[in-house]
Amino acid sequence: MGEQADSRDSDWVGQPRPGDEPEPMKAAEVDAAELASARYPLGRPGRPFDRRSPFMTGLSAAAGVLVVLAVVRVVLAAREALLLVVAAMFLAIGIEPAVSWLVRHGFRRGLAVAVVYVFVLAGLAGFLAAAITPLIAQGQGLIEHAPDSLRHLEEKYPVVRSAAARFELDEKLRHGLDGDLGGLSRGVVGAGRIVFGALTSTVIVAVLTAYFSANLPSLRTNLYRLFPHSRRPRAILIGDAIFAKVGGYVLGNLLISFITGGLTFVWLAVFDVPFPLVLAVLVAVLDLIPMIGSTLAGLVIAIVALTVSLPVCVATVGFFIVLRLLEDYLLAPRIMGRTVQVPAVVTVVAVLIGGALLGVLGALLAIPLAAAILLLVQEILYPRLDEPDQ
Template structure:
């Protein structure tokens, strides 16, 4: 007696008092069961074009859409961590693949990269955390005095400050907001705990995605029909290459830019060089807009030293930007990411308004992926004459 037959003996016994239709169905069910098909063979499919099935599909689609939207809204913080970890894993993929091609096991390669990254980050924090905190607090605390000093020395800044009420805005930004943020150990503890927890979760997810990336890649491509799977693999791998090249290359370029900025500011004794260098490195991750904002901030701080130092710093940032665009980007990223400047600005603005800083960081690889899909799928179909499209569909 197999499991299915035994299970029928354990359900609803005895059955002598069952109605006649049920007893007849019981006999038919016993005759339908076989060794090859213990639970019977599937019956005739429902008519999908019937009014009942059409209404059922429509209602199910509405319920699924509403449920998906509610899930996304309720779990948007966790989903953002998952998306960020996935992009980081794709960014690590060029380095991991290089290690695998040279005979290193994938798990050990991922571990090695994590150890190097975390070790470098720990060494930086151990050496720079104290001056970084001190300079950051001093920069915020002396911001109103610095602005008044610039207004006294340069009438143009004084007129601009009066027109846009910069004094009040700086006072509000460095006064009441920071006081509310720093009130109580509980609030500060929640902020620190949340940041540490998010970082740990993102790191664990990144390690998992990176270690299992071939499996995830295979599952993604299995979602495509068999006849379209080869084309999907070619396009998907091209998208992965663009995203990975951009993420890894952007991190390296940002690190180089931050180091060069720190050397320049230290050489000319510009205040708060470490904080400003870290600010430049972080903002440089955001294309076009980030480096421009960083240059303006550095120029204003350099203006407190002297006007020649400010002019020299502006010139240095222009040269650094040219070196980044024409030397570092082609050599580090190659030609993996090619997005027009107009599309870059629009993508960064839209991504920043939707997902904040994370959206601005992910805007360029997403835009590059969308452009690739448009060029490979939509444009060729639009360029074909209508007769060819009719023949293909037939």
């Protein structure tokens, strides 16, 4: 029993056929060769199956259950990797306004992404070169002097002493510094593991962000091709609106955090509040979490300012209130404009849920996701619900 191949076989892989191939299969082979064309090299798609048949209904239901179970298992097993991918995708959409601006001014897309990356890395390298030594020193000083600062507040303010005694703050602070966190921060193996993990995640996110940004047009096209032809134009309009919201939020939020961190550093330096650089970086990082982050940062800095004097603490609280109003009513409207329109109550709920599910990254991604969901509800769900019953 031999094998043969004829002119209809692929130029790369010969299709083995038995020499005594049955007549029905020979006829099918001939029909397959005639069915192929330049437009449909694998044949014109046939008529779809009847979705209303009992077999297709049961098959679809079973397949749906299996797909959901498989997706859940994959998400749980690859949670950390998926978080890095999602973060990179959001960053790619966030730098898209800058990349698109360079492309409109004559840059090739790959070169535009490289220019944006060089600009960001140069700024980050400059900041680290100028601030990494005092940042580490101030961070260590803040941790080491935390018990002394608390003791100083207890001696100076009876209210703080009674509150510390009631909640056992001295013991909890001492336990926190001498416990696992302190051991990890001082241990060579633990610190090295943390640094290596952080560097690895950073490199992965940076590489994925560059890839997503360079291939964003093709990714966008392939995404929209998943929609049926009749719904594709509508999907393009809604999808591009979502991309604009996410991009405007990510880029605007980073810029606002940079401004608030700089203003905080100037304020703390003027009033001689200890550890101004590390506290300013704390404000910039926490301010990335809308509403809740800046409030938490203000509370921490107010406590540190209380070690200087009560008037400085009160003035610092007033500064953060003004800074918050400035951010909400001046910076955000001018930088983000009307790109991200999320009610305040939805913002708080989204941040709380995102933080509970995915930690800090979930809190950061909660607002653009909430904006996208609100847009889908307004454009798809509400119009259908508002239609009069026939």
